[in-house]
Amino acid sequence: MAATAAAGGSGGGGAGTGVASTGGSGGPAIFDIECRDAMGKGHTFGEYARGKVTLVVNTASGCGFTPQFAGLQELYDEYKDRGFTVLAFPSNDFKQELDTDAAAHDFACTRYKTTFPMFARTTVTGASAHPLFKTLGKEKPGLMGREAPFWNFQKFLVGPDGHVIERFAPKTNPAELKKDIEAALAPRSVGLPSTGVAASVSTLTSD
Numbered sequence: 001m002a003a004t005a006a007a008g009g010s011g012g013g014g015a016g017t018g019v020a021s022t023g024g025s026g027g028p029a030i031f032d033i034e035c036r037d038a039m040g041k042g043h044t045f046g047e048y049a050r051g052k053v054t055l056v057v058n059t060a061s062g063c064g065f066t067p068q069f070a071g072l073q074e075l076y077d078e079y080k081d082r083g084f085t086v087l088a089f090p091s092n093d094f095k096q097e098l099d100t101d102a103a104a105h106d107f108a109c110t111r112y113k114t115t116f117p118m119f120a121r122t123t124v125t126g127a128s129a130h131p132l133f134k135t136l137g138k139e140k141p142g143l144m145g146r147e148a149p150f151w152n153f154q155k156f157l158v159g160p161d162g163h164v165i166e167r168f169a170p171k172t173n174p175a176e177l178k179k180d181i182e183a184a185l186a187p188r189s190v191g192l193p194s195t196g197v198a199a200s201v202s203t204l205t206s207d
Contacts, residue, residue: 030162033132035089036120038105045132048117051160053084053184055177056136058124060096060152061107068153069112071174075181076116082185083160086116089133091124094152124149140164159184 031046048054055075060066076086090097090104098104101120108114124133125148136156137147155168157180165184168177 027162030132030135030158033135035087035130035132038101038118038120040120046162048085048087049158049162051083053079053160053165053181054158055084055086055181056132056156056158057086057088058091058093058122058133058149058152058154059088059104059108059118060091060094061098061104062096063094063152065151065153065170067112068174069108069114073112073114073116075174075177078178079181079185080116084181084185088114088116088118089122089124089130090118090120091122091149091152093123093125093149096152097121124154136164136167140167142167142169157181157184 031044031050033045034042035045035048036042055072057072059069072086072088076084088108090101090108098107104121105118108118122130122133124130129148133149134147136158137149140156141147142150142154149170151170153170155170155172155174155177157165157168157177159165166180
């Protein structure tokens with residue numbers, strides 16, 4: 001789905017509404033988690049991510065890191081034909097997102113020409129956080145064991161098997177993820193299962 005128009009409501013809960021939690025911590029169960037697309041229709045995470053290397057990002061339109069949209073689009077353009085995708089989840093948890101799903105989507109598409117899937121506004125922190133972000137954070141906590149995103153543009157690189165390969169801090173420029181993405185994609189070209197990427201710089205890139 002390219003440049004999905006985020007419609008279907010202006011509430012802060014966004015994609016967290018009506019989503020079934022699997023109670024899992026990554027792996028195949030993550031593919032059953034429901035995410036509301038930008039048109040308000042429910043899909044499973046697996047429809048977008050199963051068998052792919054997936055970068056999940058909580059985004060915002062009014063953040064100092066918002067220009068990273070351009071870098072995310074560059075990653076998507078470069079690797080999408082090799083089994084990679086970017087999934088953006090607008091969030092107002094840090095009070096830097098526009099008031100409606102449609103406004104958040106239109107901003108990214110108009111300003112940064114994004115074409116990767118963008119979902120409805122989503123709660124990513126706290127007790128009401130979307131099950132997807134709870135699952136990702138539980139499997140790959142950040143500094144001091146924090147599971148929830150530290151700020152906008154937290155990045156989770158998920159392997160084709162549904163397990164989190166690495167977690168990257170909001171300040172990490174998308175271009176810095178290329179080596180990790182290429183390493184995750186490499187086994188696919190030789191018919192081997194993904195083994196993940198060593199967290200050699202995890203203390204520098206995790207929140």
